[in-house]
Amino acid sequence: MGKLNVLIFICLCLSLLYFLIDSTTKRPSPTEIYLNNQVLQLPDLYFLYWDYTDSEITFEVHVKNAAWLLFGIKGPKYSNVIIGSVYDDGTGHYSERSLYNNNTLATNPTINWFLLDAFRSKKYTILKFKRNIKLQCEQTPSTI
Secondary structure, three states, X not given: OXXXXXXXXXXXXXXXXXXXXXXXXXXXXXXXXXXXXXXXXXXXXXXXXXXXXXXXXXXXEEEEOOOEEEEEEEOOOEEEEEEEEEOOOOOEEEEEEEEEOOOOXXXXXXXXXXXXXXXXXXXXXXXXXXXXXXXXXXXXXXXX
């Protein structure tokens, strides 16, 4: 009976420890209400929020202590990515690229991503952007 009590005590301690760690990792607040969210890098380094309609999808990423950030959508032949930053003067910058399966990074000739907002808040760099659900590119048009 003594070993069982010790095991129960250890389980309770581990559960309490998990609760305390999880409750201290607070998500940064997004700029609007999103139906979807995901922590992409634990414990609190990269948060993704998104919502969509029939025609477009809006993303908001919060990356802790980032000078530059990268976000993309992987396709069968290439990934369509956005590289963004917020400069010291508060202005946002982004660039759209195609990352091919052979690790070649090229400037995307068509604009698919549209930057809506870029700023820093506390320890996070935040970019908000949207794109059409149907992609327009030199390759075969595809749907996300």
